Amino acid sequence: MITRDMLLKILHNIAKVIEENRQFLTDLDAAIGDGDHGINMNKGFKAVEEKLNSLKDKDCGTILKTTAMTLISTVGGASGPLYGTAFLKASAVVNGKMELSSQDIIKMFEEAINGVMMRGKAQRGEKTMLDALIPAYEVLKNSIESGKSLKEAFQDAAKAAYEGVEYTKTIKATKGRASYLGDRSIGHQDAGATSSYLMIKTIAETLD
Ligand code: ADP
Ligand code: MG
Ligand code: MG
Numbered sequence: 004m005i006t007r008d009m010l011l012k013i014l015h016n017i018a019k020v021i022e023e024n025r026q027f028l029t030d031l032d033a034a035i036g037d038g039d040h041g042i043n044m045n046k047g048f049k050a051v052e053e054k055l056n057s058l059k060d061k062d063c064g065t066i067l068k069t070t071a072m073t074l075i076s077t078v079g080g081a082s083g084p085l086y087g088t089a090f091l092k093a094s095a096v097v098n099g100k101m102e103l104s105s106q107d108i109i110k111m112f113e114e115a116i117n118g119v120m121m122r123g124k125a126q127r128g129e130k131t132m133l134d135a136l137i138p139a140y141e142v143l144k145n146s147i148e149s150g151k152s153l154k155e156a157f158q159d160a161a162k163a164a165y166e167g168v169e170y171t172k173t174i175k176a177t178k179g180r181a182s183y184l185g186d187r188s189i190g191h192q193d194a195g196a197t198s199s200y201l202m203i204k205t206i207a208e209t210l211d
Contacts, residue, residue, distance in 0.1 A: 047078035067094035092118035130176035132195035157207035
């Protein structure tokens with residue numbers, strides 16, 4: 004179970020980790036994109052961080068919806084609307100809830116991925132954030148259903164997301180700016196898959 008206090012703590016820690024990896028994410032994007040992914044993400048999560056105090060008494064749905072709307076309105080580039088959609092779809096699952104059950108979390112993750120796929124018109128294997136998110140979701144669901152704690156399940160999911168990031172090095176981008184490079188995108192890891200991995204790892208580390 005994730006309480007709303009824990010949810011706020013997770014968002015705070017994600018903002019911190021994104022800030023720490025601002026340059027790293029930007030450098031990854033510079034190699035095969037336009038070199039702004041870290042800047043975009045940091046701008047968005049800094050704005051989210053500034054709202055966390057005012058969300059203390061709100062339900063999980065409102066916390067996540069505010070996060071979504073903040074990302075959509077502050078992040079330039081593809082990642083803003085995509086991550087915004089992910090948080091918005093996840094928020095809709097838990098409208099009014101003061102805590103999140105393991106089943107809620109599976110459903111939120113599923114809806115978030117469907118939202119990204121729809122908005123980005125992308126599938127797994129196109130060298131995007133989906134190559135970290137989808138394997139992470141599958142492993143998370145499996146681990147929860149096999150009786151592991153939520154922390155263990157997110158640790159497993161983080162490992163799967165990391166492997167997904169490694170996998171993006173081996174494939175050609177067919178969506179987003181990196182797709183302009185065609186075969187020359189091979190050999191580089193995707194910036195968005197990397198930020199997704201960092202977020203999932205941060206959830207695992209924040210849970211007790
Ligand atoms: P931009 O490419 O507009 O500069 P960012 O650099 O912030 O935006 O984000 C780029 C990341 O967004 C990519 O690394 C990739 O993971 C993700 N991305 C781009 N296009 C899509 C898409 N159509 N579907 C899913 N993810 C995408
Ligand atoms: Mg970019
Ligand atoms: Mg850009």
